[in-house]
Amino acid sequence: MTERSRARSWWGWGWADAALSDAECRSYGALLPGTAADPITPPQVASLELPPSRIDPPASLASSFTAAPEARASHTYGKAYRDVVRALRGEMTTVPDLVATPRDEAEIISVLDWASDSGIAVVPYGGGSSVVGGVSCPRDDAPGVVSLDLVHLDRVLDLDTTSRAARIQAGALGPHLEDQLRPHGLTLRHFPQSFEFSSLGGWLATRAGGHYATVHTHIDDFVESMRVLTPAGISESWRLPGSGAGPSPDRLFLGSEGTLGVITEAWMRLQARPEFRRSTTVSFTDAASAFAAVRVIAQSGLSPANCRLLDPGEAALSGATSTGDWALVLGVESHDHPVEHDLARLVEIAHAHGGSGGSSGSTDTHTAASDQPARDRAAEAWRSSFLRMPYVRDGMARMGAIVETFETAITWDRLEALHDAMRVELAAVIEAVTGRPGLLNCRLTHVYPDGAAPYYTVIAAGRAGSEVEMWDDIKTASMEILTRHRATVTHHHAVGRDHRPGYDRQRPEPFAAALRAAKAALDPSGILNPGVLIS
């Protein structure tokens, strides 16, 4: 079966045929006391009671619109835990009236013109992997809602091998994008967990976090120029390696989450495929030592490609280690030169701060001829588990478990206090809400000279029928803790509709006023993704 013909799940993550079987669901459920005996069976689309579409597409564009139940159902939600549970329940409160799949920019402009004239909400849609309600517009917010799916804009249009950059259409999903770059020995090297089912445009609109644990942590820094269709006209920045000409135009659209315009193309900076790679795992017995080691590494200037710290629960869950220790997965890579000195120095720093184990190995992993280099075993186990995790999450959701994540970033001086507060206060909230202790695991996904990005996973047994409300209570408590510690409401999951309570407190009010004014200038009818970022 080709990827093109393989069916996507309408209610959960990824490929429909990769979902956990009922038996697998039960065996995961058995690991978590308090979950159901049997999994919920996902409803068939035909059995959903979708509200009728309230609008008709313009006649001239009719062939690029559909009101088919399958399309509407699969564009109702992103892929947050809440989304999956609601879909499993058949609650389709944000089902769009129509799904548009424009074939080119001219059709997108026509859709925006038509929607602006009619006051119809337009929700740009790439891979649909939002975990913050970024693609789910409540029906009550507009007299009509169109999900604008960029699926047809999926090509690499231009390649500049000298400057190592490519002009890429925004609807290209990760694998298809990389497939088009690979013959040229180049890669965007942006590998979020959602890689298979998220798009370039989505990454840009949400300031996605990617492959690199240090320096170039977000997609932002790989943008050379962007092309954005706004209701007020086309904004296209020049291809520039750097510029100091006024505030950066691209930085206004990066993170705009579909509220200011539809990103259709970007010139992206590429990487040569790495030929030298090393990785290893160092263990720590306590959080303070591990945090200190990672901090000194982040400040060392060595800029490892991977620097992922897993707490004991996370390490066990992912299969990296099961010793009860913290695990620090370090990885270095280069297309240009051997990297054993760098890894040796990283391990030396880790050891100087109480780490044990790990080595720089005896020879470089030189993988010029292969995309599948030999890897450190713990790192490989972690990676494999990482990509499988969303399917497991869906299976556990079917068993009534609450399985969700949230992430943040905070400066080093305040990291331990935040982490302690989460371990104590949020754990207490989880127990109070669900009636049982839950799991609360932490990893640091990205690190900076001045701080780190902790990523928390919550796993708890929910009461059937109340899981979403229980998670909402936990999420509200987590946002309160983040706000009190002045940690960002999101490091790389975006704001969407779900993070508004935290975002509105974090965002400086004069900047909010500037953003609202920019929105009014670019989208005077207020049709683009209403409720996201800006009210």
Add this chain to the structure above:
Amino acid sequence: MTERSRARSWWGWGWADAALSDAECRSYGALLPGTAADPITPPQVASLELPPSRIDPPASLASSFTAAPEARASHTYGKAYRDVVRALRGEMTTVPDLVATPRDEAEIISVLDWASDSGIAVVPYGGGSSVVGGVSCPRDDAPGVVSLDLVHLDRVLDLDTTSRAARIQAGALGPHLEDQLRPHGLTLRHFPQSFEFSSLGGWLATRAGGHYATVHTHIDDFVESMRVLTPAGISESWRLPGSGAGPSPDRLFLGSEGTLGVITEAWMRLQARPEFRRSTTVSFTDAASAFAAVRVIAQSGLSPANCRLLDPGEAALSGATSTGDWALVLGVESHDHPVEHDLARLVEIAHAHGGSGGSSGSTDTHTAASDQPARDRAAEAWRSSFLRMPYVRDGMARMGAIVETFETAITWDRLEALHDAMRVELAAVIEAVTGRPGLLNCRLTHVYPDGAAPYYTVIAAGRAGSEVEMWDDIKTASMEILTRHRATVTHHHAVGRDHRPGYDRQRPEPFAAALRAAKAALDPSGILNPGVLIS
């Protein structure tokens, strides 16, 4: 004489007592046929016919304002070539009516309120080193103009040694800022040519280029959070090492050049002082080889701190080499680990692309105990000449020479075409305008995986009394060439008033609309630096 009591030049660069003597002016002038026999004598402030101040300060703030001729004269211009010549001629068309030196934020807010009520233009002023008309508001543009000098806001207020960050007031000039960080073993390490006479706030407002030739080329990346006083309220972002929560608030104010608010403080990311350093100089006989070597170095991931390519004229002028070759000055540094492997690989790449000379030396320069490490001789000669250059520029201006620079950035695929166009077309313009061939030197100041930032120096003999107009013709031609090649109008000199013709063509119109809307929201009376960036 302490730095505090040492007098600044009102008409030219830096310290008044560091200006070239008449004899030195003559000896520089003698190098350039066609210049005057004797230097212009800079006028005394008392002899300037300054138009009377049109406004009175509010009574409650009177002690923080002055209309003294010395203050008004020294706040009339930045430090562009044009500015110096106009000052030497006594043409004071942008003299402010008043100079305000607020003691704290409360006074700044009062000034903004008063100016907003009265429609008086406020020009934020840091070190006054703008080379793009950024601090020079024409008197006709407003019924009154106030230069708002942040000289009293010059302290490091907080230091977080764990996260290596400091809260610094915007008016701190480079040396005073570094003096306050040095006892803690930390440095901002932002060393533009203007370092001694430019301020943190100015660097942020103009997206200044600094010490690092790669990766962190602009001040932007060292910003953790900013505090900006706008007429619509105080915008203060949270201290965060990274965030994906909507478009970055800081990125709107970075590059805003005083048009959206007055930057008063920022939390800045700091560096440990380097203990390991190496540098060397590699020669190339032609541009194509040199560009190719620098490109591969920029794409190598080695990220040298210095990677400065000088063309033969620039190399000779700066004393780096006088062999007629291109000179590539490479420097690597670390506080954490020896760097000889990195330099050796850089030299290897340079040699593989036709470079000769240079070495990684036999031992690391380990300079823990000193701020004055041993340096490569060519690099040191270049650096010394670099800091002296503005004084020489002023001396040559007094002899009737045209001496000015402009800089840009462009992707690698188009660099050679741009460079050829400058060498041919702009050289022809210089000759046509001045009646003689001039010097047109080039260096690459900052390099990126996808492109480079060429920096051009023009030296030509002007006709007395017409130098500014001659330079304007050359500048106009240079902007035309940049626009045609879609190279940015400025890499790190900002837009100000002088770069508007190029900037307005480069900036996407929808972004311009968004910026105007943001300006209207933050500065509804339009008092902040009118004419800069936005009309």
